Amino acid sequence: MSCSATSRPLVLLAPRWEVPRPTLAVPEQLAPEEAMASVFANAIVAAGGLPLMMPLTDDDDVLKACVEMADGVAIPGGQDVSPTLWGEKPGYDPALLCPERDAFETRLVHAVLAAHKPLFTTCRGTQLLNVVLGGTLCMDVPSLEPREGTALWRHTSILNDPAHPVEVEPDSLLCRALGGATLVQANSSHHCCVDRLGEGVRLVARATDGVPEAIEVPSERFCIGVQWHPEYTWDRLETDMGLWRAFVDACRG
Numbered sequence: 001m002s003c004s005a006t007s008r009p010l011v012l013l014a015p016r017w018e019v020p021r022p023t024l025a026v027p028e029q030l031a032p033e034e035a036m037a038s039v040f041a042n043a044i045v046a047a048g049g050l051p052l053m054m055p056l057t058d059d060d061d062v063l064k065a066c067v068e069m070a071d072g073v074a075i076p077g078g079q080d081v082s083p084t085l086w087g088e089k090p091g092y093d094p095a096l097l098c099p100e101r102d103a104f105e106t107r108l109v110h111a112v113l114a115a116h117k118p119l120f121t122t123c124r125g126t127q128l129l130n131v132v133l134g135g136t137l138c139m140d141v142p143s144l145e146p147r148e149g150t151a152l153w154r155h156t157s158i159l160n161d162p163a164h165p166v167e168v169e170p171d172s173l174l175c176r177a178l179g180g181a182t183l184v185q186a187n188s189s190h191h192c193c194v195d196r197l198g199e200g201v202r203l204v205a206r207a208t209d210g211v212p213e214a215i216e217v218p219s220e221r222f223c224i225g226v227q228w229h230p231e232y233t234w235d236r237l238e239t240d241m242g243l244w245r246a247f248v249d250a251c252r253g
Contacts (some may be wrong), residue, residue, distance in 0.1 A: 077123030133198025
């Protein structure tokens with residue numbers, strides 16, 4: 001049953017940031033593009049929310065106004081988070097990074113948590129959340145040692161279908177959001193993951209090979225980050241649809 005427009009909580013999405021390359025058809029250097037993935041917006045609409053992309057801004061007044069007007073905020077996947085944010089020496093492939101998003105989303109996470117608004121993150125957004133709170137990342141998941149007796153699952157380039165099982169802590173907010181499920185299936189498209197946890201961050205799910213898959217901040221009413229991409233599978237996996245509904249319900253307050 002659909003909600004009326006006025007009853008839909010306003011969910012602000014942090015934008016993706018892409019720099020177009022000149023081509024033969026358009027040889028001029030075009031301005032960078034801010035965008036949202038249609039599947040991400042569609043998931044929020046299906047869950048009863050009203051998605052709106054926010055500007056990637058360095059104006060603190062604009063950022064503050066956005067967070068104040070929002071009922072909740074979502075941060076999607078994208079480029080890798082720079083290891084320099086937790087003190088690693090420069091040298092990581094800059095083509096994989098997006099300093100504009102790093103700077104903006106760092107300030108955004110601090111603002112959302114300070115305002116105690118619901119926050120939901122996927123993939124890069126989850127990694128950034130952990131780093132902002134003082135944690136670190138593993139930048140090469142294939143280099144990890146799998147859980148004893150297992151091999152690493154394929155963790156890259158599977159978006160439209162389940163890739164592997166994920167074990168969920170039974171006493172977590174994530175478990176409640178997933179309808180009480182402690183074993184779910186998830187897609188996978190990442191080569192980085194959470195390593196050392198940030199302050200106040202709890203690891204609440206792992207793939208069955210041991211790779212971290214979800215975190216939450218228990219001191220907040222709703223702050224969940226998953227490593228997978230439920231925006232691609234919400235219409236086929238009931239647990240992923242439940243995750244979007246739980247987030248939008250938290251935004252509804």
